[in-house]
Amino acid sequence: MEAKLNADKTDWSPFPYLDDQDVISVQRGPEPGGLPGAYRAFGETLRGLKTTFGRIIEGPVTIQYPEEKTPVYPRFRGRHKLHRFEDTGLEKCVGCSLCAAACPADCIRVVAEENDPENRVSAGERFAEVYEINLSRCIFCGYCEVACPFDAITMGHDYEMSDYNRSDLIFTKEMLLAEPIDRTPLRSEGE
Amino acid sequence: MLLGEVDFVESTGVMVVKSVLIFIGVFLIVPVLTVVERKLIGRFQARYGPNRVGPGGVMQPLADVGKLLGKQVFRPENAIAFLYAIAPGLVILSGILTLAIIPFGNVEDGVGLYGIDVSIGVLYFFAFSSFAFYGLLLAGWASGSKYSFLGAMRSAAQLISYEVSMGLALLGVVMMAGSLSMTSIVEAQGSIWYVVPQFVGFLIFMISGFAETNRSPFDLPEADAELVQGFQTEYGGMRFGSFLLAEYLEMFVVSGIAVTFFLGGWMGPGPPWLDPVWVVVKILSLIFVFIWVRATLPRVRYDQLMSLGWKVMLPLATLNVLVTAILVTVL
The missing domain is CATH 1.20.5 (Single alpha-helices involved in coiled-coils or other helix-helix interfaces)
Known part of the structure; x- marks a missing residue:
């Protein structure tokens, strides 16, 4: 394929692609x-x-907000949730800190601790002694969810997180493991 | 018949009782109107409107009045104190005085269901409804603020533009009925309501009514977007509330006049005791139209207001009067 050079060009009109039939007259309203x-x-x-x-x-x-809540989509990224294994009740988080490493806002703090074999907290070798998310910094990008090798942290559907103090927005492990008090309605199929 | 003669005189006691009754009735209707208007405009805009205070938001007027009463009584430093204070009163006074001539029913058991029946009905209405604009002008001028002054100037210009066509619109009815008295005009509509033969007059009257009551789309004097409420800018608390009250009162009065002149007043099926109910129903449906129009039309530009008033309404009203005069004489 040979590139067409400007030297070969013969039509130098400013609108080389406009034929007469392509010109559309402006439709004006009545006077x-x-x-x-x-x-x-x-x-x-x-x-x-x-x-x-x-x-x-x-x-x-309109939706009467405090009484009715806007339903969210299944993939809505709301407040984080930490998970336990359903059968054993052990925490899925093994304290690997990959979520903290992936976090662009740097809002996750993980301190890992060795598991006591007699009294296990997590299924792995270690567990998260401290797991804090500073929700006032979180940008809800969901990278922590992607980074987690054990699906221990997921983004939930909660979006009502306002509070009076910044310190109250630092969510501890217990708060993240707990179920939210009010379930956010989920959007049904096709809604 | 002498000018200004009252057709039908009752004893003073009856007069006082019925004035108080009509006064109280209408003053109870005004707060209801405010909440109904807000609810209706909400519905027109596919939302609920106020629904927090009381069941369905019916206690909203009480909350509003409570808020207004709780406000600091404030007067700008360069306002003229006396005029600033009496202006809202004048506006309300005008509304109440015009209310007096709206007939809610015929003479029953020796009592006329109206404030007074003056034989100069229409002139009385114009005299006292224009009185409101003294209030507006005073309010705007005495506030000592440029926005108030501009708003007042606009309302003065608006009044002059629309008062004329309003008068001419009613003149057609007056010629057909052959009387200025409100009760005789209603009685003359026994066979056919004047809205049918005087349809043009009815339209002109309603459009001028929107302008007279400073309602959308002619709410230029208070244009909240550019004039921050116009002549009411410097008013707060219950003084502001008085202007609001006067606006709803005027809306009620203009609807009442339209009902009397064009929609057959107390005429309606049913026994005579239903007469006042018919009047109120008709008035409320006209007020619904007022609210409907407010929810629909955007505010017109100032020059559009002027050209509509002088170039369209006035010639149309004059033509209407001329045609009516010829037909009344010939037929």
């Missing part, structure tokens, strides 16, 4: 004023009134 204008204005006013009246018949579409 304002006069008797036709008044007639149109009257008609359009009635059309507007009809439009707003239609809203009364259709009824409100």
